[in-house]
Amino acid sequence: MVDNPTTTLPSPDRLRGLLATLESGLLERATEVRLALLTALAGEHILLIGPPGTAKSELARRLHRLFEGAPYFERLLTRFSTPEELFGPLSLKALEDDRYERLTAGFLPTAGIAFLDEVFKANSAILNALLTLLNEREFDNGVGRTRTPLISVIAASNEVPADEALQAFHDRFLVRLPIAPVSDASFEALLRLTTADDSAAPADTLSAGERADIARASAQVRLSVEAVEALRALRQWLGTQQVTLSDRRWRQCVGLMRTAVATEGRTQIDALDLWLAPYVASPTPELVPRLTQWFDTDIARAVPQDAPWLTRAVEAFEHQWEIERSAEAEQDDGTAGKLALARAISGSQDDGGMTRLMTESLEAHTRRRYSPVHIAARLAQVDEITGPASANWTQVHQDATALADRLRERVWVPPPVVERLLGAHTHTLATLDGLLARLEAVRAGFAALPVDADAEAAGTTPARAPEPVAL
Structure with a gap:
């Protein structure tokens, strides 16, 4: 108090x-x-x-x-x-x-x-x-x-x-x-x-x-x-919109924030108190949404993020994994013809699943196998993306928790404003959760690729890492 x-x-x-x-x-x-x-x-x-x-x-x-x-x-x-x-x-x-x-x-x-x-x-x-x-x-x-x-x-x-x-x-x-x-x-x-x-x-x-x-x-x-710097930033932003506030209005704006702070039991104005700015500094209703967006982005730093960089990376890995998962062996020992025949038979008759099991066995036999070096390289590249993505999730979670703590004791911040600010972080966390889950799945997919361990041991398969997936 x-x-x-x-x-x-x-x-x-x-x-x-x-x-x-x-x-x-x-x-x-x-x-x-x-x-x-x-x-x-x-x-x-x-x-x-x-x-x-x-x-x-x-x-x-x-x-x-x-x-x-x-x-x-x-x-x-x-x-x-x-x-x-x-x-x-x-x-x-x-x-x-x-x-x-x-x-x-x-x-x-x-x-x-x-x-x-x-x-x-x-x-x-x-x-x-x-x-x-x-x-x-x-x-x-x-x-x-x-x-x-x-x-x-x-x-x-x-x-x-x-x-x-x-x-x-x-x-x-x-x-x-x-x-x-x-x-x-x-x-x-x-x-x-x-x-x-x-x-x-x-x-x-x-x-x-x-x-x-x-x-x-x-x-x-x-x-x-912090509040002074935020008010300076507000004045600069208003200048880009060709809006000028009178000296009296600036003082009244601070006075309004002082009243909010005093009645909430706090002793000083902080940057979050500028949630009031759209309703004080906007000369017309049309400017209110833009000024609200400025506050959310530049002051509260609570804007929903879709992480396009991570989405592109996940999609690239998923595409590469699908290519490698379905790739067939380079050498054809007649198995390919047998596989085609089995597929044709399985599509035309029902023999209790025997043809299906034979087809799956032949498909597994024709799948390309990869060296441990290849698989390790893929896993390492996925991990290179997972690390920063996880760190990003942790930072957003910390920011969301800190913001929620600051808003919890505010009497005057309207619930729709609270929901909008915290909802932005919730959206970002949900997006990152989904993308991290897809990364984990694609990592498991690379780890489960068929391994040509015998050829690697015999030295017939070059122990060379593959080209990195283009992100």
Whole structure:
């Protein structure tokens, strides 16, 4: 835990319980649930990008119930929305005294958690007021500016705004998360959901004091050298995509990771905390998969491998073994003709298996025999490949175990992300297992080749190693 005796943080197990409450009945929303709660604990805002009917407003309503004493505000914005709908009506009494003030009770300036649907459709008067409220947590009411109790805004939109005038407002949302309808795998479960599956009032909530403790603990979290290098690599990669993040966004990104680290009981940010990067650094949903791939490859080093080099080697050995296994002796003492006759007879009559046994005996007699030197050379070449392949398997297994150990205590990494990262190693290990089994089988095949030991002893067979199998 973060070393501060005056700080009382919710335990990781308690946070997992809150996440389970938040996620109950929401299908395939593990990532959205975790990012929404983490973003709120960090005092930031989240934008959900996706079609209507994907539980965006439901997630916001559930989130607000986790925060003790946090009023909730929700509004669908259109181009015809007026400031009064968000910030409250004008005070007639104040107007009598020549003051331009709003009655904000029950409106956005007094909310703790707010959900703004179709947020980019609002007009400029509303957006300008929202800019200050979201960033500074202040609201201009008449000639005075007042503090607001706002914890976090969950905004929703069908698409990212293309208008340059909206980019400053778009940048106010630190986390920008694409959201999609449930997949075919969860379709039946979706149909079977009932109103009883909706989240009721949670048994546990987070107090304002606990949120303040989290903020203090987060400020003590250190940024490791590993994390700095990973962030440098992220900045370079973004440069190749012509994406530039503002200085404010970089600091907010680190702040979000500090909150995750502090609430997980760790003391410093590491490179794996950049699992958040696709949802913070991607200006559009289209970049999220590419940035996710970058994280998996360059940071987590968890990409499924098919080991094409080993596949080619195994196939080459199998092909060579098949050639040598079926090769016939160079000298023909009349056995070949007998074998052809036996094969013809066995195909035309059933004599209780005698012809078959005779055919097998003749086939064995006509098979080419190999010197011990030849067989030893083949085995040695197979072993030359088996050694590095086995070492590769050991390294992947160690990496998978180490990664699983690091991810086990992470509260915020969504299960789909964990499954994807560990699944990559599982795929690689299964691939290597299969190829190593084929190598073992082909090695046994070479070892079982007929041996011309008598000829070798007599010196009639050159004790010369064969040409290596071309890999």
